[in-house]
Every structure is written in structure tokens, then in C-alpha cells.
Amino acid sequence: MKLKIKKDLLLDGLTKVSKAISTKNLVPVLAGIKFELDENGLTLTASDNDITIQVFLEKNGNDMIIDHVGSIIIQGKYILDIVRKLPDEFINIEVVDDLKIIIYTENSEFNLNGISKSEYPNITLESSKNPILVDSRIFRSIINQTSFASSNDEARPILTGLNFKILGNTLECNSTDSYRLARKIIQLEQTVEDNYNIVIPSKNLLEFIKIMNDSSEKLELHVFNNKILIKFCNLLFQSRLISGTYPNTSNLLPDEFILNIKANIADLYNVIDRASILTSDKEKNIVTFEINTNTLYVRSSSAEIGRVEEKMSIENDGHESLKISFVAKYMMEALKSFEDSTVKISFVGEVKPIILSSEKDENLTQLVLPIRTY
Amino acid sequence: MKLKIKKDLLLDGLTKVSKAISTKNLVPVLAGIKFELDENGLTLTASDNDITIQVFLEKNGNDMIIDHVGSIIIQGKYILDIVRKLPDEFINIEVVDDLKIIIYTENSEFNLNGISKSEYPNITLESSKNPILVDSRIFRSIINQTSFASSNDEARPILTGLNFKILGNTLECNSTDSYRLARKIIQLEQTVEDNYNIVIPSKNLLEFIKIMNDSSEKLELHVFNNKILIKFCNLLFQSRLISGTYPNTSNLLPDEFILNIKANIADLYNVIDRASILTSDKEKNIVTFEINTNTLYVRSSSAEIGRVEEKMSIENDGHESLKISFVAKYMMEALKSFEDSTVKISFVGEVKPIILSSEKDENLTQLVLPIRTY
Numbered sequence: 001m002k003l004k005i006k007k008d009l010l011l012d013g014l015t016k017v018s019k020a021i022s023t024k025n026l027v028p029v030l031a032g033i034k035f036e037l038d039e040n041g042l043t044l045t046a047s048d049n050d051i052t053i054q055v056f057l058e059k060n061g062n063d064m065i066i067d068h069v070g071s072i073i074i075q076g077k078y079i080l081d082i083v084r085k086l087p088d089e090f091i092n093i094e095v096v097d098d099l100k101i102i103i104y105t106e107n108s109e110f111n112l113n114g115i116s117k118s119e120y121p122n123i124t125l126e127s128s129k130n131p132i133l134v135d136s137r138i139f140r141s142i143i144n145q146t147s148f149a150s151s152n153d154e155a156r157p158i159l160t161g162l163n164f165k166i167l168g169n170t171l172e173c174n175s176t177d178s179y180r181l182a183r184k185i186i187q188l189e190q191t192v193e194d195n196y197n198i199v200i201p202s203k204n205l206l207e208f209i210k211i212m213n214d215s216s217e218k219l220e221l222h223v224f225n226n227k228i229l230i231k232f233c234n235l236l237f238q239s240r241l242i243s244g245t246y247p248n249t250s251n252l253l254p255d256e257f258i259l260n261i262k263a264n265i266a267d268l269y270n271v272i273d274r275a276s277i278l279t280s281d282k283e284k285n286i287v288t289f290e291i292n293t294n295t296l297y298v299r300s301s302s303a304e305i306g307r308v309e310e311k312m313s314i315e316n317d318g319h320e321s322l323k324i325s326f327v328a329k330y331m332m333e334a335l336k337s338f339e340d341s342t343v344k345i346s347f348v349g350e351v352k353p354i355i356l357s358s359e360k361d362e363n364l365t366q367l368v369l370p371i372r373t374y
Numbered sequence: 375m376k377l378k379i380k381k382d383l384l385l386d387g388l389t390k391v392s393k394a395i396s397t398k399n400l401v402p403v404l405a406g407i408k409f410e411l412d413e414n415g416l417t418l419t420a421s422d423n424d425i426t427i428q429v430f431l432e433k434n435g436n437d438m439i440i441d442h443v444g445s446i447i448i449q450g451k452y453i454l455d456i457v458r459k460l461p462d463e464f465i466n467i468e469v470v471d472d473l474k475i476i477i478y479t480e481n482s483e484f485n486l487n488g489i490s491k492s493e494y495p496n497i498t499l500e501s502s503k504n505p506i507l508v509d510s511r512i513f514r515s516i517i518n519q520t521s522f523a524s525s526n527d528e529a530r531p532i533l534t535g536l537n538f539k540i541l542g543n544t545l546e547c548n549s550t551d552s553y554r555l556a557r558k559i560i561q562l563e564q565t566v567e568d569n570y571n572i573v574i575p576s577k578n579l580l581e582f583i584k585i586m587n588d589s590s591e592k593l594e595l596h597v598f599n600n601k602i603l604i605k606f607c608n609l610l611f612q613s614r615l616i617s618g619t620y621p622n623t624s625n626l627l628p629d630e631f632i633l634n635i636k637a638n639i640a641d642l643y644n645v646i647d648r649a650s651i652l653t654s655d656k657e658k659n660i661v662t663f664e665i666n667t668n669t670l671y672v673r674s675s676s677a678e679i680g681r682v683e684e685k686m687s688i689e690n691d692g693h694e695s696l697k698i699s700f701v702a703k704y705m706m707e708a709l710k711s712f713e714d715s716t717v718k719i720s721f722v723g724e725v726k727p728i729i730l731s732s733e734k735d736e737n738l739t740q741l742v743l744p745i746r747t748y
Contacts, residue, residue: 075679078651078680081651082648082651086648107645107685107686108682108684109683110651110682111680111682112652112679113678113680271481274456274460274482277484278452278484305449305487306486306487308485309482310481311481
């Protein structure tokens, strides 16, 4: 293998695939990045068995001069650091004596020990016949607006994933840790022949959206029995699916409310943030809403530390009063998910789910369960 | 105690003194900040027994309205968070029933449990008759240019401090971890009557320069037997001294050299940075300089990972060649300490100290010990 390649092009590819390199990998070869060079360009692949990322860098004008095709595995950590720190516009990579890699520019020369391509596990990145097309920016929103509600607790693996239900031309995404629920529903541009009900690890989807560029190209979802392949621009991202049945969340959302309030999201967020200062455990700080016509009181107290009361103006369509308690962090994360300045919060009763929605973002629903404080 | 105070003023004071609050403090009252209000203003004090920080917020125009003088200890962590997050321009603080603190603005009210001033340890922040005056910007440079060379190893406590030797109108600062030495000498504007040879914990001085503002006021050093008090603007900063005899470093610096090179600091830093990529232990990566008239080769190798060679142009007054090895991190930190674009590096021999100096910064000397590689 021998090529000369534009530094920025290579660095972008290496940065993306390196997200799939695990430092605590039990299979040493998986700490490497697979370089495969053919006449059309350079394919980079990395995998930690949970996710696999592949980037194709196409030969395009003078960005790449291909001298000898071939392939090699290079230690991911070092090659990324080398390419990042070299100041030159172009970088030469050459394999000599089968497994010796030379990376050089005018004043710098790195000699690395490579690993033969044959030692790399055989990871197939196959396409399905009928991929599901999704607008890439909407896909990014779905992940950002729902993944925070997934659980981090591996004791119930199914709740650590996002549930995608695809039926006809609708994609419904649910995320719950059993204390709250985030739901986003989008309309697809095509009608999908098969129905899908899958669970994808949330942390893998978060990795994917980190390496997505801002292209307006459509994204393709290729769903298989135990894995999903996402194709986007020159990027292939494959994740395992979580097996098991996702809890049915559709009956959780009430449709009749005794009281709706409207509030400015940033203001309400800051009020709850201040109300939750007085705690030694940020994860579990309980805050109480007391709604009194057009005033919202937000209160919290801790026997050892003290207590706090905040008040703010709200719109209230019911002119009723209500007192309800919840975990501050859950409400704050739900508020932050709306791409709007105003939120509508709907209540069924003091021990019933709290529903958040917004006019601008009708397809997003956030549910937070209240906490009994008596 | 009752006052109304401008938020920004209070926040600045609290942010500064809070650096002295230790979360792992064994004396619970030291997790608090002492508020002392008299007719002239508010004094804030915090201490972790190692350092004590006191800030005086002077009543000045409408920044502060003093209603009732008095004093109280408030939990440092909470009061800082509350003041930081309140959106109001002014904040009211009131003590009721002796130990109940109310912090309030138009829409927010916090009730905190306070601690009586009488429970706070009696920390004296006394002044000496003859403080040493130092330009505050020069003082900041001294700390930044030397403290990195101190040891982090508590096994030899004396090396975790900066050695200040004050004699006549000269202040000499030394810092060494026994593998390298940083020395800065400054001229004082006055001649000091007493001589001093003290060792101040480096981490404490780093805390001090973090909270220094950019005022051009002179800074006062008040030296005592086992502590030093630094006065600067409205800030008092007291640190313990490290007892013991600091190693005599004056005979370490050679004065005759066989070879001097001059190089661009940023370029040389980057070359060494790249040469030290191929290591699994960044703390101990050994790099070799090979000087050949006007070319410097920088090499490093690791049996498992590979090897690297960088070359760069230098000025060389000796036209001799030399090969010398050292720990990359030590050389890089020494290079970074110069406020100049060019460094002079002087060599005595392959196993003798390497000396770094710069024309613009004549009072700063960096020494790095070489490593025998054969």
C-alpha cells in the first residue's frame, strides 16, 4: 500500500472511525483501524464489536495520489495522534516488508508496526433491499430529544435503548427509564413495506450523531434481525440491537387534563435549577410545583441544608390550583428538549403523569412521573 | 446581620474565598464561609487550614446597603451556587433568630441554616512590619514560569514547594523535582532588611494567581516563621510554609558550554510533541536530540509501537555535533515557560545538564537533566 493524501481528509475519516475503537478491548486487533486502499479511494474501518464505523474517502482530484493499492491494520490511537499533529498539507503512507508502516512528510517520519488485514475479524456491513429513508437533521433531533430519557442501568438492558417503531409512513421513537418517557413521532416520505419494532442502544446513537456532518443528504436505515446499519454520505455506522420486548408505552399518555399551564422554557428551567441547589444529591432532588391561578411557586427543602421558594408568572387555562412534586433533573431535561421558547405543561392530578408539549414541536411529547411526598 | 448587595460584587468575593473551601474537610465549619458585616463593608473568609483567603468588599456608593451589622457562617457550596444562579442585580441577605439565613430577591427566597461565628477557628491574618513589595504581574510570571517544575510527590515535601530567597533587593525563586530546575531572579524596588529563605507550597501559589485580578497595584509579602500572608488589593491570602532545608541549587547551573543552539520555541515544541506520540507512558517518554551543525534531529522509539524521526533547522554557534536524551515532557514544559519566540539551549556534554534561556527573558533559567540511554 502506498498513497499520498491530504491531511484534513484523512484526519476527518480517522476521527470518525476512531469513535469505534475501545481502549479496553479484549481483542488487540480491534485497537487498530483497517486501511483498505483500492483504485477508487481509501476505506477506513474500526469496530469494538458493539458498533462498527466505516468511512470511504473517495479519490477526488489531487486530494489523494494512489501509488500502490493494498491494506493494513494500524494502531488507532497512534495514527490519529500522528495525523492530527503533523503540520503538513499532505501525508504519505507506505507499507514496506508487508507489515512496516512508514508515515512521512518533508521533516517527519514515523515507523509503525502494522497488523495483517487477515487478522481482522470478518465484519459484514450488508445493506437491506428496502432501506428506510430519513431526513438526517430530523434524525439528529430525534436522538437529541429522546435519548436522555433512556436508562443507564444495565440491569434492565432494554431500557438503555431507543425504541423505534416503524409502521407505514410513521416512525415513532420512545425512550424511557421507567420514571419518565420521551416520545417523538415523525412522518416518513415513503411508506415502508415491512413493520419494525426495534431497540437501538442510546449511547451508540449518540456516538453516531456526534460524527454526522451537517449535510442535507437523506440517511438510510438498514434494519436486520440483530443489527442496524445507518448509511449517511460516506459513512457506514452499524450497531447491534438490544433483544427483548420494549414496554408498551402508548397507554401511558393521558388525553384528558384538569389543568394546562404555559411558561417560558428558559425562565422555568432557571427557576427549577435554583430550586434544586439545596441538595447533596443532584440526581434525586425533589421539587414541588404549586400552581395558584397565574402564579407558579416552585419549592424544595432539605432538613439539614434549608429550603427555597421561587415564584414565576404563568398562563393557566384552568384557573385551578394544584400541588405536584417531581425529580428536578427529569423536568429540566424534558424542558431542554423542546426547540421552542414556550412549553405547555398538562396535569391530570397530583399523582398522575405530567405531560410537556409545545406548539412548535407538536410531534414531541415528554412525560415525567410525579413523586408522592406524603 | 442584614444587607442588600450588588450580585456581581458578592459573587466575585465568594468565588475568590471559595477556593479555600475543601470538600473533604474534617472540620465541618470549614465548609462554610464567614460573613462579617460592619459599617465599612463585608468581610468574607474561608480556610482549609492549609490556606486562608479573606476578601473585603468595601461599601462604596449604592453597591451595598447595610441595615444591621453582624456575622454568620454560611455553607460555602450553597451560597456560591445561589448567588451565581440568581438573575437579579441586587441580593438581600438577612439573619433572623440568630442562625437562620434568608437570601432573597423579588421572586426567589432561600432559607439556610447558618453556624455561629463563635464556632469558626480563630485564624489570625497578621501583617509584618516590613512587608516585601513585588509588582503583581511579575509575581504572577514567577509562579507560572517555575511552579510546573515542583514535585507532586509528598514523599519529599520540601520539593513540592517554591523556594523564595530574598536578599537585599533580589528575589530568587527556585523550583525543582530533582530531574529539572526552574529559576527566576527579579530585582525588587526596595532593599529588604531581613534575609528570607522560605518554601511555599506550589499548589497554594497557583491557587493565589488564579484569583488575582489584573490590577497594577503592588503586592505585599508578609513572611513569618511558618506562614506567609500575601496582600493584594482587597484580598488577603495566607499559606503555611513547608519546613525543612531546600536543596542548594546554585551549583547545579554550569557556566561553560560546548555548544549553544537557537531555535523557534513553537516549532521545537511541536517537533518534540510529535516525537513523543509513540509511547504508552506520556510522563516518561524519552526523546533524543542529535545536533549536526544546523540541523536538529529529534528521535524516539518504542520496541512495540515503532519509531519516529523529526528534523528542523537551528542556529548553532559551535558547529559541533552532540547526541543527548531527555524526558520529552520536561523539555516541553521548560520551553513553554519562556515569553519569547526564540530559545537558546546550551549543552555541556551528553550526560550534563541542559540549560534553556532566552534573550527577552534573561532572568529565567530552565535546567533539564539528560537521561543516559546506553
